[in-house]
Amino acid sequence: MSWTTVCKFTDLVADTGVCALHEGQQVAIFLEKSEQKVYAISNHDPIGKANVLSRGLIADVKGVFTVASPLYKQHFVLATGECLEEPEHSVKAFEVRVQDGEVQLANS
């Protein structure tokens, strides 16, 4: 598997997200603070139909880390992209890793 660096780990602010352009797609990348783990899902909110998920707030829903859409607050699981309220509107999750201080997304 090949990887593309999208930013430095230090560019991320704990418990918030950023958006990266990867292979023509908008990818929301989050750094969860307690586990210091990085997640990546699609930036497109399929319910609000806008590219905004990276700007959402990280929410712990019964122990599962999600992002609450900044538009209408549906929760998308960071690890899988699943939408908890409307599973038919789940989004794609991307493979992401931190290598040598760099945040990398898997190429397709």
Added chain:
Amino acid sequence: MATKQKIIVVGNGMVGHKFIDNLIHHPDYENFEVVTFSEEPRLAYDRVGLSYYFAGKTADDLMLTSGDYYDEHGVRFIVKDKVITIDKAAKTITTASGRVESYDKLVLATGSFPFVPPIPGKDQDHCLVYRTIEDLEAITASSKVSKTGVVVGGGLLGLEAANALTNLGVDTHVVEFAPRLMAVQLDEGGGTLLRNKIENLGVGVHTEKNTKEIVAGETSRYRMNFADGSFLETDMILFSAGIRPQDELARQFDLEIGERGGIVVNDSCQTSDENIYAIGECALWQGRIFGLVAPGYTMAKVAVSHLTGGDEEFKGADMSTKLKLLGIDVASIGDCHGRTEGSLSYTYSDDKAEVYKRLVVSPDNKKIIGAVLVGDVEAYSTMLPMMLEGMDIPGSPEAMILPTTEGAPALGVDALPDSAMICSCHDVTKGDLVEAIQGGCHELGDLKSCTKAGTGCGGCAAMVGQVLNNELGKLGIEVNTDLCEHFEYSRKELFDIVRSKDINTFDELIESHGTGRGCEICKPTIGSMLATKNNEYVLTDDNISLQDTNDIFLGNMQRDGTYSVVPRIAGGEIKPEQLIVLGEIGRDFNLYTKITGGQRIDFFGAQLHELPVIWERLVNAGFETGQAYGKSLRTVKSCVGSTWCRYGMLDSVSMAVNLELRYKGLRSPHKFKMGVSGCTRECAEAQGKDIGVIATDKGWNLYVCGNGGMKPRHADLFASDLDDETLIKYIDRVVMFYCHTADRLQRTSVWMDNLEGGVEYLKEVVIDDKLNIGASLEADMQKVIDTYECEWKATINNPERLKRFAHFINSDATDDNLAYVELRGQEKGRIMTDDERERAAKGEEIIVTEV
């Protein structure tokens, strides 16, 4: 019924209207036709609340009904026409204008008129009475040319009139025939304390004075000569020496009249003619006139019941009262003089706190039969139902009047029977409340709007809250006030924790008092609380992840993911050069531009990466963030006031600018707005704001907890005729108390509706400082004011933070999901359709089309 029964109601006062309203809501209303006559130029208004007229309420505010309402229900109404004859045999009436109407049943609700003692000289120009809106207009006019004023009569109405005169800025005196004030309702101890308190307010009190004549004065317009040889000079005289039933019509047309006036009625409120009823203050039942509105309402109910075949009877009424006179709390219950044979009484008096309480109990020491409360009337709401329901006093009687100490027996509402009257303004019993609670009203605000309890004078608001809590407890319904799954505390409890333990980060709080990692509910709530407490920059590493959609980028996210930009325009005041700058920025960034309801300018359609550039230009031109994105002070709307307006009393723009600059930046449970009007015409719509300020000729009137929006609420009058300093002190306290105690996302209007004790309680906290927190509320506010910084200015000077204002972290490209359409000459953003997105992905240019 084949034909409708025709009912004529003579008099459209509070009781006459209540009768009509009860009939309208009766299931058999369709069988009735109603006509009502009013001698006054308007339909029924709140005569009990008449004194609010001096506090800025208009005649319209006081209206209890409207022509539209009567039209809607088929009630015919004729104002300014007096019924002058009754033909009992033909069952017709005739009016002053010659109109003749027939009736099946006639209802006399003619009320009463003020008693003016037959003193020579009583009919002069500035000798007035206090009964109708027209009277108040005359009093206001007279006060403008008078320095001193005398109220004849030291009873309840007299003191209300005295209050009105002092509000009008007249040097006020009260002249009373009896040896003490409120002789009917108060005993000697209570009367003496009340007198002291009133004299301390600068009102002269003259008891045991029998006015012999009113003659021309030497230093003032009139001189009142008293029987004891003394005299008093005054420019105006208000007679408020009691009421007399308006029974002239009944008297002329041979209905039975009491010896000292009043239309005699039986238990069904029928007069000596079975087709004629009399209700309210004109009616005499078992030799008594009832000069309060509640018994009048009961009579209205009884008459409707009798007309519709029901069997309700009037059984007399309790004349207990609780009211605030000249700012002094006074209450009187039952046999307050202890005239009952063998009764015992307990007295508590505290000269320092200016409190007097007397409890009269039955000879067996078990039941309350009367009480006098001056200065502290909290016990009224417990004592009254206990007396009315004949309940045994729990524990020892003296405990009921002694100051509350730890371990004093709690006098629970649980002990009250369902029949106990809780809200006498709206005739709501405990049973009615219990039924509503069982039917699903589990919040105080819901319960109040559903039953109307506590929405009249508000005196029972605390009691309503107690009934609610008690019933919810019994139903086993635990009111879950937990903030969210991570905190088993309400917002208020968390705020107390944060303040008392000086907690300054979310992590600290969740580790010590919560579980898990937090969510979109608790994070912004706690972020806001910390901002209220510390007023730190909201985008620090610790704070940034707590900020919701808007705050995290200091803009209001719109449906397409773009933002709106709103600079502060304090008080709506703006220089032409600043307007030009705004125009240039809107043009240069192609922003859809609109004037907001809060007198400022909103730019729409700014993309994330454009925000810092736009704000840099704004900040450089001297603008600050308007915080339109925050749960914080939005705008202080103003009218031009005395700077330009012909009617302006005070400089409302300067006050609005001061208030906006003072409270800008304060983060609060929800957004809040203010308004300042320069006169009672109220062009700034201040009474629809969380904090409303209206200029009078003597200072500022402060209104609190109003709202426009989805559920409009008129703000409550909180204090009158304040100077600038006191006004600001009160606003500091009210707003900070709201910040400390409201629920998350709770506007002040809902906060107030759910506040146990309502606006009276808030006054006790803010004006009387009963919780002893006034100084700390002010200090907390001062800290926020002293640490204000424009958060956009802070952000454009912070390169690390600015990195986040890009759509992509790894590309200068922008969001390709946005299309624009032209709207009345401006571009309005919208999200691309699926088709457009596909074409855009193929590299096609998306043409903007008209909608």
